[in-house]
Amino acid sequence: MSQNPDSWTEAHDGRLSAMIDVAVAAGHHTLKYFRSDSLVIDAKSDESPVTVADREAEQLVRKLIQQRFASDTVQGEEFAEQAGTSRYRWVVDPIDGTKSFVCGVPLYSTLLALEWDGKPLGGVIFIPATGEIIVAAVGQGSWFKDDHAVESSPWKKAAVSTKSDIAEAVFVVSQVDSFDQRGAQSAYKDLEKAAWLTRSWGDGYGYLMVATGRADIMVDPECNAWDVAAILPVVVEAGGKFTDWKGIETCRGGDGVGTNGRLHDAALKMLR
The missing domain is CATH 3.30.540.10 (Fructose-1,6-Bisphosphatase, subunit A, domain 1)
Structure with missing residues (x-):
């Protein structure tokens, strides 16, 4: 317990x-x-x-x-x-x-x-x-x-949401043009189109939103270890998942995605 x-x-x-x-x-x-x-x-x-x-x-x-x-x-x-x-x-x-x-x-x-x-x-x-x-x-x-x-x-x-349909999800990012900088414009557009709501409540606050069930997907196209080292245990211990875009649970992959877990595979599919 x-x-x-x-x-x-x-x-x-x-x-x-x-x-x-x-x-x-x-x-x-x-x-x-x-x-x-x-x-x-x-x-x-x-x-x-x-x-x-x-x-x-x-x-x-x-x-x-x-x-x-x-x-x-x-x-x-x-x-x-x-x-x-x-x-x-x-x-x-x-x-x-x-x-x-x-x-x-x-x-x-x-x-x-x-x-x-x-x-x-x-x-x-x-x-x-x-x-x-x-x-x-x-x-x-x-x-x-x-x-x-x-x-x-x-x-x-704290606990993540129980949503399992990405059409009901709140998707948050720090800065939209960060997707452009790594040539992932289509990934952003696919996630925005699929999600119910997209907002730029980003950085650590976006992951706090995911870990408390107020948002469902947070994506970082580029990040350093100090940007997400604290995020990984917070999201995982709240019942969610945090990985890089390859699906590896790490804070040193150069990018990151945190979700409620149920939506993780769907998010990764769009990011790949």
Whole structure:
């Protein structure tokens, strides 16, 4: 029987409990800059935006992990991998959805995953601006809170939808033209035509929607490990599936699709 996150304090020497605390601390830090007129936006080499909020939030994650688990590896979006000597690896995306963040849209997320020998142990999707959070640990289910008092409100068991007909499905994406960039325009059009509703509630928030049964299919035509390492256990522990477009359960396939499970084969057929 799965147990809610309040019982995870001793698991993996406190790492699963710390995973939640660290993600929430980093997410709260981003709010210092959210909708701030003084926010400075830089461009990376691939022209994607990055801000001081991204960098400081990731630095905070690394600092908090270093304080308690100095031997662990940390992989993140904004800085080079910090190699460790243990078999644990943390994977962080301090702001997943930086474009939404800089536009003042509240649907960006802070993502944090914990792995053991490269395999998922747990993950967190935290939406700082709305207070929503969903966390998962392998074998313990996915658990959700939906208000700003994340420290005190009760955890609710998260579950994907039971829809089995793609004509009834809600299909979400981060950015439509990302399909164009990999020559998969027809895949997007096929999914949009087949689904009941298509919306761009993307990035980590889209997967949170899938894991809580409010959306049914989320697709990433391109992604890095830090974009989806936390997503995989959250969706799977909620009863769904997360794979790359080849159908392999991995966060390092370069693309991703998360579904309620029942619609996974149908989605993959259109993506292939």
